[in-house]
Amino acid sequence: MHELSMADAIIKTVIDAAEKNNAIEVLEVTIEIGELTLLNPEQIKFILEVLSEDTILEGAKFDIEIIPAKIECSCGYEGGVASDDGLDHYNPIISCPSCGKGDFKIIDGRECNIKNIKIEKEE
Amino acid sequence: MHKIAEVEVQNDILIANKKLAKRNQRILDRAGVFAIDFLGAVGSGKTTLIEKLIERMDYSIGVIAGDIISKFDAERVKRYNIPVVGLNTGKECHLDAHLVEHGLEDLPLDKIDLLFIENVGNLICPVDFDLGSHMRIVIISATEGDDTVQKHPLIFKEADLVIINKVDLANAVGADINKMVEDVSSINPHVKVIKTSLKNDEGIEDVIEAILEAM
Numbered sequence: 001m002h003e004l005s006m007a008d009a010i011i012k013t014v015i016d017a018a019e020k021n022n023a024i025e026v027l028e029v030t031i032e033i034g035e036l037t038l039l040n041p042e043q044i045k046f047i048l049e050v051l052s053e054d055t056i057l058e059g060a061k062f063d064i065e066i067i068p069a070k071i072e073c074s075c076g077y078e079g080g081v082a083s084d085d086g087l088d089h090y091n092p093i094i095s096c097p098s099c100g101k102g103d104f105k106i107i108d109g110r111e112c113n114i115k116n117i118k119i120e121k122e123e
Numbered sequence: 124m125h126k127i128a129e130v131e132v133q134n135d136i137l138i139a140n141k142k143l144a145k146r147n148q149r150i151l152d153r154a155g156v157f158a159i160d161f162l163g164a165v166g167s168g169k170t171t172l173i174e175k176l177i178e179r180m181d182y183s184i185g186v187i188a189g190d191i192i193s194k195f196d197a198e199r200v201k202r203y204n205i206p207v208v209g210l211n212t213g214k215e216c217h218l219d220a221h222l223v224e225h226g227l228e229d230l231p232l233d234k235i236d237l238l239f240i241e242n243v244g245n246l247i248c249p250v251d252f253d254l255g256s257h258m259r260i261v262i263i264s265a266t267e268g269d270d271t272v273q274k275h276p277l278i279f280k281e282a283d284l285v286i287i288n289k290v291d292l293a294n295a296v297g298a299d300i301n302k303m304v305e306d307v308s309s310i311n312p313h314v315k316v317i318k319t320s321l322k323n324d325e326g327i328e329d330v331i332e333a334i335l336e337a338m
Contacts, residue, residue, distance in 0.1 A: 021130050095309070110251070113134065120128075
């Protein structure tokens, strides 16, 4: 359960970016979370809303975009992997969809990126 | 007048941790220190493994013992009269590169060859956080059940060595050790798997050999 520290780091980063751009208010925050991180987007969102209180982010809308997993396998396959278990954030892939083996590198799916923010600022 | 503006941020929190981890590794490399991150669940045998290695390895060893709020693990290692830093993560379930950076500041790195970093007992959260170590050893035990590998695949994907401990208790708890080994190999075909019973000093020499190979 490291959603709290991640959310805290997200809030600090957003406040920093907002202040640098002379924002009066942060309206929206778009965050990309990789499917293979062990982060639960719903928990992150909830904690972000709690931590936003009494900050420039209070009331901001948090959009979380899930980045699908992508692997590069020793068999030559490069691409996505099927999520087969219906779990919302934890996708325990252990095999390549092409050769069925586990000898692959993870290319995408481990992000926790603050993509952009929408702010209101003085003209 | 107010206006609405969209600002690109593109700041990845996990990449920020990775950058700090790389910096830690540069600090370690400059000091000639080989660092190992020990990961495993509560009660898998991390501290026992570290104690056995300290007793048997002829190197100057330092330890960073991560724990949520206690110093029990750090105290256990202190009796060997080696440099030990206890890191409390507070409410956090894992060590991160920033905490380890502070740990490194409190260690006499120029007098150490080997640094053992004991992560918080957890098979999930530490996966996302590189510390800057040169080797990741994951230790699990038969008593956690023989489905524990399948339930936590990512930590095994990232491991450089996997130890299955308490194999002497496998029958008592009905755990199939061969299944555990096969599960690890299917997730990470290149990783070495060593079976141990640390209480009985079984397999410890194989672990030392694997560490020496990695150094």
